[in-house]
Amino acid sequence: MHPAHSRDPWQCLDQLNRIGIALSRERDTPKLLETILTAAKSLLNADGGTLYRLDEEHRQLHFEVLRNDSLQLHRGGTSDAPIPFPPIPLYDTTGQPNNNMVVTYAVLNDTTVVIDDAYADQDFDFSGTRRFDQKTGYRSRSFLTVPMKNHEGRIIGVFQLINALDPETGQVRTFSSADRQLAESLASQAAITLTNHQLIAQLQSLFESLIELINTAIDHKSPYTGAHCQRVPILTMMIAEAARRSDRGRLKDFRPTPEELYEIKIAGLLHDCGKITTPVHVVDKATKLETLFDRIALVDTRFEVLKRDAEIALLTDKLAALERGDAAAIPALEQRFRQRLAELDSDREHLRHCNAGGEFMRPEAQERVRRIAAYRWIGADGQESDFLSEDEARNLCIAKGTLNPDERIVIEEHVALTLRMLNTLPWPNTLRNVPEYAGCHHEQLDGRGYHRGLSEAELPTPARIICLADVFEALTASDRPYKAGKSLSEVMNILGQMVRDHRIDPDLFDIFVRDGIWLDYARRHLRPEQIDEVDVSRIPGYVS
Incomplete structure (x- = not known):
């Protein structure tokens, strides 16, 4: 790799373009941060570097990735080794700007800083660098520190490169003005990509918070269904992850991507959102004569x-x-x-x-x-x-x-309403199946479920997963007003009979039993008195 100042400008532009493409394709944030620092080191032929992210709320810089080729040092990012250094405060305890350190100075003053020799510099505190060098036998000399600014002009992070190397001699050189320009160009690209990641994460967090808002409303309206809305997604993902790993039966072809697993999770979270309009006295009907009160x-x-x-x-x-x-x-x-x-x-x-x-x-x-x-x-x-x-x-x-027949129709209407509500939303392509998955959680393989009476061929695997999770949670729930939570042995017997009756998916039930999902869930969410001895060899519909 040739230093920036000795390369053809078109080569530099081509490399920047390729780096930009690589950054835009990366979806995992730790990998993205790693790629940014690695690209900067490669572009400027630097021996080491550190990338920091700005924590505006706490006014400090967090170490994210640290690399040094000579020391074979790799901390943070995609490595399993955490960075042992604490965050760097932008201000001291009196509230004064911390302009003594290069990285904080670059952020506070929105400027790129080039240091030819850290040991000879009189403007910044390099005592920490000297201690690091004494401990490792390294010699930190040239530094290039560049803030990363988003589309709003706000600094979101900073990367610092150490010891630019001459490509022919391998000796440490200073960072040139051309290096600085290239680094600032890369910082701009990196900031845009990182900002996009942050915006996507923020939108995802907001989206999930809105779902929690709906479930909280249902919870406040009826404490007997709110916990159900929380527990079904947990069990749904336990089953989905196990199904993804399975190599048995029909499930050996079930290999959802992370995005598809997230789609299943969202469907599980929203599967009962239609209950927000179901009358409380019907949802909570604990006795046959109960309306607004028990007659x-x-x-x-x-x-x-x-x-x-x-x-x-x-x-x-x-x-x-x-x-x-x-x-x-x-x-x-x-x-x-x-x-x-x-x-x-x-x-x-x-x-x-x-x-x-x-x-x-x-x-x-x-x-x-x-x-x-x-x-x-x-x-x-x-x-x-x-x-x-x-x-x-x-x-x-x-x-x-x-429930009488009229009330059961009201209850069952929540599925139709769930589907109608979810179909009104402009789902992105990665979540386009959420309405279908959530709206099928009361369907059965024999076509006798509700509300559409779908056949086995019409029920996708994610919907079948939510069906199984919904039934198991409903049978074991001990917070319903109209029934006590059943014991594990009773529930597994009922589910096994449902498999025999061709109501729930036999392959999913097989891994549900075989992988011990039922017991893992029970230990976390059931009362101790519900967890009794279960002889899996005697469960109907299951072949051990």
């Missing part, structure tokens, strides 16, 4: 009215018996009264049990609800009516869970 309290009051009426009837009958001189009839009347109270208490307990919901309600239990509903009672308005309204009886007879 079982009204039913309890009616039972008390029936008991009161039974007691009034008893007293009336006893008085009539005494008036006709039939005191012997009173014990039978009291026995009948006690039986009636016991019957009402039993009926009330039955309705309270039914109100709690469950996995399955027997037909005879539903029939008993309908018999109780036909009781007659007199309300505060003096009108006689059925003991349970048609709506109350219908809700109490819900066969599974706490």
